[in-house]
Amino acid sequence: MTSAMDNRQAHGPLVLSIDAMGSDRGPATIVAGLSAFARKHRDVRFLLHGPEAELRPLVDKHKGLPAQVEIRDASGVVSMEDKPSHVMRNGQDTSMWSTVDAVRNREATVAVSCGNTGALMLLSMVRLRKLPGVNRPAIAVLWPSRNPQGYNVMLDVGADIRADADDLLKYAMMGASYARNGLNLERPRIGLLNVGTEEHKGRAELKAAHELIAANAEAGSFDYVGFVEGGDIPGKRCDVIVTDGFTGNIALKTGEGTASLINSLLREAFTYSPLSRLAALLALSSLKRLQARVDPRRKNGGVFLGLNGTVVKSHGAADATGVAAAVELAYDLAQSGFGDRLAARVASAAASADTEATADPAEATDTKKNGTGI
Amino acid sequence: MTSAMDNRQAHGPLVLSIDAMGSDRGPATIVAGLSAFARKHRDVRFLLHGPEAELRPLVDKHKGLPAQVEIRDASGVVSMEDKPSHVMRNGQDTSMWSTVDAVRNREATVAVSCGNTGALMLLSMVRLRKLPGVNRPAIAVLWPSRNPQGYNVMLDVGADIRADADDLLKYAMMGASYARNGLNLERPRIGLLNVGTEEHKGRAELKAAHELIAANAEAGSFDYVGFVEGGDIPGKRCDVIVTDGFTGNIALKTGEGTASLINSLLREAFTYSPLSRLAALLALSSLKRLQARVDPRRKNGGVFLGLNGTVVKSHGAADATGVAAAVELAYDLAQSGFGDRLAARVASAAASADTEATADPAEATDTKKNGTGI
Missing domain, CATH: 3.40.718.10 (Isopropylmalate Dehydrogenase)
Structure with missing residues (x-):
């Protein structure tokens, strides 16, 4: 088992892992919120998870954003109706899974998702594992x-x-x-x-x-x-x-x-x-x-505590301002x-x-x- | 055990049992609220429980009210700090006890009190007893x-x-x-x-x-x-x-x-x-x-349900308008x-x-x- 204290990112720019899918308002809203945050923090990098063909044009629309974003292609999407256990068994190809795994693999410090809370919690628990003592x-x-x-x-x-x-x-x-x-x-x-x-x-x-x-x-x-x-x-x-x-x-x-x-x-x-x-x-x-x-x-975002890694759950109905607030929260927590x-x-x-x-x-x-x- | 169906008041005016004590604002507020309600319902009668020497002048101040009110002298007062079990053992002389007992004795249809919720609940349960099946x-x-x-x-x-x-x-x-x-x-x-x-x-x-x-x-x-x-x-x-x-x-x-x-x-x-x-x-x-x-x-007033008799708990901090609303609620329930x-x-x-x-x-x-x- 990995010790929690080893769970540090290597030196370099701060990286956040963002689920582009699962929002009630679609990925354009996520990208818009991300861009609003990114404009104020040009030194932060993002791993953005979802169908690349769909996300690329959305990212390209925002000036300056492409240089900060690496898209991780993931074709599957977790819907609000999906049962958590179903996602856990069959969701390896989803953007949510990929978002959480980037924290598990220490490629990113904090994950952000607007998706299905139950599925996100179960995925986070299984993939990141609980902290010793929790x-x-x-x-x-x-x-x-x-x-x-x-x-x-x-x-x-x-x-x-x-x-x-x-x-x-x-x-x-x-x-x-x-x-x-x-x-x-x-x-x-x-x-x-x-x-x-x-x-x-x-x-x-x-x-x-x-x-x-x-x-x-x-x-x-x-x-x-x-x-x-x-x-x-x-x-x-x-x-x-x-x-x-x-x-x-x-x-x-x-x-x-x-x-x-x-x-x-x-x-x-x-x-x-x-x-x-x-x-x-x-x-x-x-x-x-x-x-x-x-x-x-x-102040959009519930934070999952007690895992080997921090996950911010944004409201599914959040608009771009709300998404930017959730990313800001993730950033604050990553930085401290x-x-x-x-x-x-x-x-x-x-x-x-x-x-x-x-x-x-x-x-x-x-x-x-x-x-x-x- | 008394059957709940026998628990009807004899024909005659509708009677409500009112605890004059236990309000954060004192008995003058209770009497003022009672008077505000009574002006609109001259056919209703009230049993008002508390120290008679203190209550008499308060009631006499409100024109028309004395004819509707019968004061039931009770010297003891249940405070917000009193433990319910203590009131149950030693509270026979209190206005709250007397208020509940008037419903128990079928002298009144519904009781109203602003006092200590825990004590009022325990008193009501013991004195009125639970309905069969509850x-x-x-x-x-x-x-x-x-x-x-x-x-x-x-x-x-x-x-x-x-x-x-x-x-x-x-x-x-x-x-x-x-x-x-x-x-x-x-x-x-x-x-x-x-x-x-x-x-x-x-x-x-x-x-x-x-x-x-x-x-x-x-x-x-x-x-x-x-x-x-x-x-x-x-x-x-x-x-x-x-x-x-x-x-x-x-x-x-x-x-x-x-x-x-x-x-x-x-x-x-x-x-x-x-x-x-x-x-x-x-x-x-x-x-x-x-x-x-x-x-x-x-809409001031929690209603105790499931007892042989109805008790309305008014907010302890209620002003005269609030007290009148609680009495109105008691009246509505009694009438139906x-x-x-x-x-x-x-x-x-x-x-x-x-x-x-x-x-x-x-x-x-x-x-x-x-x-x-x-």
């Missing part, structure tokens, strides 16, 4: 919040429908790493999602996780704020919300659905009468400012060496758990001295 | 939605953190009853909350509940749309969302938190510059229209004979489940003929 990988998202950084991290939002106490501890470690690298928080505050903040509430595995996460806060260089509630996901009590993938998925979609309903009602309210349409015109810049703060496209840092951190947690969850002050201090904690 | 009672709420009726029903939002397949079936029956009586939907569409709409997804108890609810749709006079996702809670795919109390509580609070964040950001956006403040002035009526649609005060209808419906489901979940067409047809399905 039983269940997780999908983490950024969520608009009242915190100064504007976003909170929530995980798992759907990699697995179950999580035991040890999984939740690993999610806390991984979420803290992600918040440090993705949101620049030196010492993220972790909350464990529950139906109340009292210690006696909730399911048995949550009480066990509560103890375990508290005991590992020092080793993980995070602060543990204890149980938090649904209202704290967009709140400011903590920076990272830890939960199982069933609950996290439902919370994510409930939040998105509520935001979308309010958005529709806001539009309705502003087209109700001539006066309200005039008001809307005047309010345009205010409404745009609001939109920018809660626009999911600005996030994958290796996360692996080292989880390994230390695993070791720490092996010695009965005692904190290792030496490790924590060392991390602080470097000023580059994962 | 293992876990549920709390149902109305949620702003894209449906024509403007609201969907969701349950359970926190009565119990667990629910097995049979509990979820009972929630479907009870939720359908509530939608018929609270939202005037003749044949509500029921959805079972899951992380995907595919039949193979989700936890084992959800797959079992899926079969069970589908098999009882005819007997329950509802349509079953299958699995729904978090985004469907404010959506239009179904009218009633069935889930366990852990998931439902987190979804409810996530939705409330998201709406509240957007509300704050909207205010910020409209006070950003002189121009945006002018726009806000012009947009005032539009924004008020939006506010009215998502204002939780308009909801409690008895629900009991009959659940009893029929229990009987139906006993005979291996076969639908009883006779019962369903009978209900339809009456045109007054529960």
